[in-house]
Amino acid sequence: xxxxxxxxxxxxxxxxxxxxxxxxxxxxxxxxxxxxxxxxxxxxxxxxxxxxxxxxxxxxxxxxxxxxxxxxxxxxxxxxxxxxxxxxxxxxxxxxxxxxxxxxxxxxxxxxxxxxxxxxxxxxxxxxxxxxxxxxxxxxxxxxxxxxxxxxxxxxxxxxxxxxxxxxxxxxxxxxxxxxxxxxxxxxxxxxxxxxxxxxxxxxxxxxxxxxxxxxxxxxxxxxxxxxxxxxxxxxxxxxxxxxxxxxxxxxxxxxxxxxxxxxxxxxxxxxxxxxxxxxxxxxxxxx
Amino acid sequence: xxxxxxxxxxxxxxxxxxxxxxxxxxxxxxxxxxxxxxxxxxxxxxxxxxxxxxxxxxxxxxxxxxxxxxxxxxxxxxxxxxxxxxxxxxxxxxxxxxxxxxxxxxxxxxxxxxxxxxxxxxxxxxxxxxxxxxxxxxxxxxxxxxxxxxxxxxxxxxxxxxxxxxxxxxxxxxxxxxxxxxxxxxxxxxxxxxxxxxxxxxxxxxxxxxxxxxxxxxxxxxxxxxxxxxxxxxxxxxxxxxxxxxxxxxxxxxxxxxxxxxxxxxxxxxxxxxxxxxxxxxxxxxxxxxxxxxxxxxxxxxxxxxxxxxxxxxxxxxxxxxxxxxxxxxxxxxxx
Ligand SMILES: Nc1ncnc2c1ncn2[C@@H]1O[C@H](COP(=O)(O)OP(=O)(O)O)[C@@H](O)[C@H]1O
Ligand SMILES: [Mg+2]
Numbered sequence: 001x002x003x004x005x006x007x008x009x010x011x012x013x014x015x016x017x018x019x020x021x022x023x024x025x026x027x028x029x030x031x032x033x034x035x036x037x038x039x040x041x042x043x044x045x046x047x048x049x050x051x052x053x054x055x056x057x058x059x060x061x062x063x064x065x066x067x068x069x070x071x072x073x074x075x076x077x078x079x080x081x082x083x084x085x086x087x088x089x090x091x092x093x094x095x096x097x098x099x100x101x102x103x104x105x106x107x108x109x110x111x112x113x114x115x116x117x118x119x120x121x122x123x124x125x126x127x128x129x130x131x132x133x134x135x136x137x138x139x140x141x142x143x144x145x146x147x148x149x150x151x152x153x154x155x156x157x158x159x160x161x162x163x164x165x166x167x168x169x170x171x172x173x174x175x176x177x178x179x180x181x182x183x184x185x186x187x188x189x190x191x192x193x194x195x196x197x198x199x200x201x202x203x204x205x206x207x208x209x210x211x212x213x214x215x216x217x218x219x220x221x222x223x224x225x226x227x228x229x230x231x232x233x234x235x236x237x238x239x240x241x242x243x244x245x246x247x248x249x250x251x252x253x254x255x256x257x258x259x260x261x262x263x264x265x266x267x268x269x270x271x272x273x274x275x276x277x278x279x280x281x282x283x284x285x286x287x288x
Numbered sequence: 289x290x291x292x293x294x295x296x297x298x299x300x301x302x303x304x305x306x307x308x309x310x311x312x313x314x315x316x317x318x319x320x321x322x323x324x325x326x327x328x329x330x331x332x333x334x335x336x337x338x339x340x341x342x343x344x345x346x347x348x349x350x351x352x353x354x355x356x357x358x359x360x361x362x363x364x365x366x367x368x369x370x371x372x373x374x375x376x377x378x379x380x381x382x383x384x385x386x387x388x389x390x391x392x393x394x395x396x397x398x399x400x401x402x403x404x405x406x407x408x409x410x411x412x413x414x415x416x417x418x419x420x421x422x423x424x425x426x427x428x429x430x431x432x433x434x435x436x437x438x439x440x441x442x443x444x445x446x447x448x449x450x451x452x453x454x455x456x457x458x459x460x461x462x463x464x465x466x467x468x469x470x471x472x473x474x475x476x477x478x479x480x481x482x483x484x485x486x487x488x489x490x491x492x493x494x495x496x497x498x499x500x501x502x503x504x505x506x507x508x509x510x511x512x513x514x515x516x517x518x519x520x521x522x523x524x525x526x527x528x529x530x531x532x533x534x535x536x537x538x539x540x541x542x543x544x545x546x547x548x549x550x551x552x553x554x555x556x557x558x559x560x561x562x563x564x565x566x567x568x569x570x571x572x573x574x575x576x577x578x579x580x581x582x583x584x585x586x587x588x589x590x591x592x593x594x595x596x597x598x599x600x601x602x603x604x605x606x607x608x609x610x611x612x613x614x615x616x617x618x619x620x621x622x623x624x
Contacts, residue, residue, distance in 0.1 A: 051527075051528045052527070052528075053524050053527050053528060056415065078532070081527075081530050081531075081532065082530045084528065084530065085528065085529045085530020085531070086530065088528070089528070089529075090525060090528045092521055092524075092525055093521075094521060097520060097521040097522065098521040098522050098525050099522055100522040100526075100540055100543075100544070101522075101544065101619070101620065102543045102544055102547075102617065102618065102619055103543070111526075111529065112529040112530065115529075115530075115531065115535075116529060116530040116531070147619040147620070149619070149620050160525075
């Protein structure tokens with residue numbers, strides 16, 4: 001059994017369509033799993049469901065999410081929040097909006113340690129300095145005294161990565177952590193996340209729409225379409241031979257994996273029709 | 289030195305504002321009918337008596353000449369002599385200012401507490417009946433002006449359930465020798481909590497009447513701002529760290545949500561200070577506002593001028609304090 005287990009998770013917009021359709025996936029200690037799909041496929045919703053930050057309009061219809069064998073639903077709300085805070089961390093998509101603009105950077109790294117985990121302040125600050133060093137930020141003391149607006153986007157993402165690893169979480173959820181950054185910085189940040197994951201042997205659920213990134217850092221991947229798992233496999237066999245026509249088409253739509261002579265082929269209509277039919281069949285099976 | 293330039297520019301703007309206010313009152317109160325001298329003399333006074341006194345107060349000169357004389361005095365710190373009270377205007381006005389300041393600040397504190405609590409509760413319970421109830425309450429509070437709240441409070445706590453004093457600032461029976469005009473402040477400093485309780489009992493209703501509309505505005509503006517902030521990424525990130533919803537609101541959202549509401553609350557606070565004129569009258573509270581009404585009734589031109597200038601000065605000071613607070617709370621401005 002993996003550290004994170006999501007089983008048959010179905011979400012819907014209240015009195016509206018389904019957002020996730022019986023999604024199951026697991027991520028084990030030390031494993032990096034890619035979560036792939038087009039924009040709107042429901043990738044972020046899976047992360048939010050795990051972290052307990054689903055928008056109010058979204059209802060959990062059914063399913064289980066467990067951390068280390070504990071079904072989160074069985075815990076009282078307070079304990080659930082604390083448990084998630086202690087064991088799971090998020091590396092957000094946009095570093096420019098993910099830091100509180102009126103607070104200094106230092107407390108934003110140490111606050112989980114001090115307020116949630118009860119560390120004393122000086123120990124937490126020492127830990128923050130150590131982490132900033134790990135994410136290759138020179139002069140940690142100056143950075144900790146800075147306000148977010150004084151730092152670049154790449155710098156802020158490094159800080160958010162440091163903050164995510166602060167409490168030695170068992171699981172990190174990275175939601176497209178490089179899409180908001182300059183192309184030149186993207187590679188560095190990607191390498192840094194992988195480096196940190198290796199060092200701390202964390203389970204990492206890496207949300208992306210870029211199969212190129214998956215091939216670089218993931219051992220396994222889950223392909224999502226319209227909130228339904230299309231394929232769940234290990235990276236090697238996926239890139240050798242995707243099991244599902246939609247996955248194949250997705251692969252062909254990714255620059256690196258097509259012949260440079262060949263212009264990019266968008267996912268063909270008949271593949272979309274076929275996968276849409278699968279989704280409709282699924283919904284019919286549930287009587288909706 | 290952009291900072292120094294800002295300060296100088298503000299100072300210049302303040303002086304222009306005050307000068308403008310002075311010109312307007314000066315002209316208006318001399319154009320409206322009513323002769324201050326005739327009003328202070330007994331009915332049998334002759335035309336000669338009136339003319340003699342008018343000359344004494346300089347009221348026989350042209351408005352322009354009077355203004356120049358008055359302005360010359362002001363520059364030397366002399367705001368003239370009150371016609372009805374026959375004392376220097378500056379002493380009279382400064383003597384009453386503390387009473388009005390204490391009342392206004394008490395009202396502001398009450399409004400911030402009530403309005404802040406409503407905004408925080410409404411955000412915590414957003415999209416529920418509690419939030420709807422808070423919206424209805426603040427809507428009602430806003431649709432009734434402060435002096436009507438004063439009357440309602442008098443009926444409630446002065447007549448039906450008489451627990452608070454209806455009039456005055458302090459009980460005359462109280463044997464206490466105040467050294468300053470800041471009664472409330474002084475009673476705390478001298479640890480006389482019996483005196484403090486008596487003062488608060490007098491100030492409770494007028495300050496609450498002033499506070500209710502402001503509390504409603506704070507509740508609405510701050511709640512709106514908080515609810516917008518609750519969707520932002522750093523708030524969500526704090527939630528994933530294990531904070532309760534209440535801590536997320538007070539620790540992460542509030543410091544940001546306060547900023548855009550601050551300026552509007554500052555403007556509303558100057559309206560509140562304006563409201564003291566009628567509220568002080570209603571509760572016979574011996575402050576500037578009450579004195580202003582007497583001054584108008586008596587056509588006491590120098591006193592009216594002095595009070596108006598002081599109110600105008602008060603408003604500009606409030607705006608300055610708001611701007612400085614905004615800059616102090618906003619790191620993006622502090623380091624600019
Ligand atoms: N706050 C919300 N309320 C209702 N529906 C939402 C909300 N946020 C996202 N959705 C819908 O949920 C679906 C999945 O969104 P998301 O998980 O963000 O996709 P992505 O795979 O791009 O991360 C989308 O169809 C989106 O329209
Ligand atoms: Mg997303």
